[in-house]
Amino acid sequence: MRKLLKWVVILGGLLWGSLQGVPSAHAAKINPAVAGAGYTVQMVKPRNQMNTALGYFNLKVQPGEQQRLVVILHNLQAQPQKLTLSVNQAYTNADGVIDYDLATKKPDPTLQVPLKQLFKTPQRSITLPANGTERVGLSYEVPADPFKGTTLGAVYVSQTKPGKKYGKGKITLQNLYAYAISIEMRESLKAIQPTMLMHHVGIGQVDRQNMVTANLQNSKPAVMEKLRTQAAVTKRGSATVLIHQTKQNMAMAPNSNFNYQIPWGKTTLKPGQYTLHLSAQATKGSWHFTKNFTVTQKQLNHLANLAKQPRPNYWLYILLAIVIALLLALVGYLIYKNHKNKQALQAQQK
Known part of the structure; x- marks a missing residue:
């Protein structure tokens, strides 16, 4: 029985993994x-x-x-x-x-x-x-x-x-x-200061979350360490902060760039003109950027369509996995019990 339970646990774990919808x-x-x-x-x-x-x-x-x-x-x-x-x-x-x-x-x-x-x-x-x-x-x-x-x-x-x-x-x-x-x-031990630049600012979506994105670049052959940022989005010409984010413990590779992501949270941006204010501090250097960007209705419609794409029903998969595991456990137990009964009958006949 102990071996049977062991295999049921293993099988349940495999079923859980197989129903996660993750390709790799x-x-x-x-x-x-x-x-x-x-x-x-x-x-x-x-x-x-x-x-x-x-x-x-x-x-x-x-x-x-x-x-x-x-x-x-x-x-x-x-x-x-x-x-x-x-x-x-x-x-x-x-x-x-x-x-x-x-x-x-x-x-x-x-x-x-x-x-x-x-x-x-x-x-x-x-x-x-x-x-x-x-x-x-x-x-x-x-x-x-x-x-x-x-x-x-x-x-x-x-x-x-x-x-x-x-x-x-x-x-x-x-x-x-x-x-x-x-x-x-x-080749040289002479220190070079990293330099941050901010390029395109716009909006996008990652894992069904709407984001304001800003391309940040380290244009120097030096590692940027202990990077922390403070970002705020306002309507153009306004001091009222609509979206705010603080991040720390980041780094940038030499001569590299990435799209810095600022989730909207519960805020809904409407078509219009906006400004991103971003400050960054690292072990060697600090920077401040202010850049205007535009949000259009076409962009918002695209994000809305992305969000409408069907999401896998993981709870259904989990329930299905549990049911299958229980059925297999029951079948295993019945086979095990039948085997024991046969052994007992054979012992009696002897």
């Missing part, structure tokens, strides 16, 4: 051995590592220099694993977090030294044997022309084939684990 679950920049991916990634610190206490590549390079970075991949599973290893440029995601997971993201126009282009083989596929270990070398060549500041990216290792797929059609769940080791490369 992605975990990045975490130790995959802890997460359950079944492999680990370890760096070998090179001779030009500036700070040996850091767990990522912190490199001081020279113009024209050639070097080889090494990472060690270890398979913790009893079957082979296929992995994809790539060198990706750092970018700033929509949450104001430095990320590395996009191998084909379009670079910011201000980026002068794309890290990926320095490596001879920036992407490759690797098959790790069961319980095996492999050392992977990544050779790069620094441009002959000196560059200023920092170019930032990462060695990004991800599973080529995710785990077992549960469910059918659009209602599926697959686990796909990845691990990133940052690569920070510079």
Whole structure:
């Protein structure tokens, strides 16, 4: 009976996962051995590592220099694993977090030294044997022309084939684990101040939430750290704040941009002229922007149509999963009871 209950619990968990409507679950920049991916990634610190206490590549390079970075991949599973290893440029995601997971993201126009282009083989596929270990070398060549500041990216290792797929059609769940080791490369230790610029301001929708969006750019080859912002939206020419937001603990990658999002909340913007007031402070620098933007009825109609798109009925899926689990448990119990009865009858006949 205890084994039966164990399998019912496992089956219930799988049914719950299969009914979440998520095409893929992605975990990045975490130790995959802890997460359950079944492999680990370890760096070998090179001779030009500036700070040996850091767990990522912190490199001081020279113009024209050639070097080889090494990472060690270890398979913790009893079957082979296929992995994809790539060198990706750092970018700033929509949450104001430095990320590395996009191998084909379009670079910011201000980026002068794309890290990926320095490596001879920036992407490759690797098959790790069961319980095996492999050392992977990544050779790069620094441009002959000196560059200023920092170019930032990462060695990004991800599973080529995710785990077992549960469910059918659009209602599926697959686990796909990845691990990133940052690569920070510079020629000079002279500090460069990051610079923030604000470009297009408009409106949009994310996860059915209406947003005022502002494109923020770090135009310098320097990491922007401990970034905090205060944003306020007013009618043009008015001091009355309609929408307000404060965010902190953000960062921006060197030479990157992202769309800063300000949720409307319970406020409903009407067609008209508005002004965004945004102040930002980081470890090195502070900025203030004031930019006008227009909201049209056509834009509002588009957002309204997006919000009308049917939302999956998750409660129905959950209820269905519970019912199926209970039915399977009942069937399992009846099979188990029938088996026990047969054993008792056979014992009596003997």
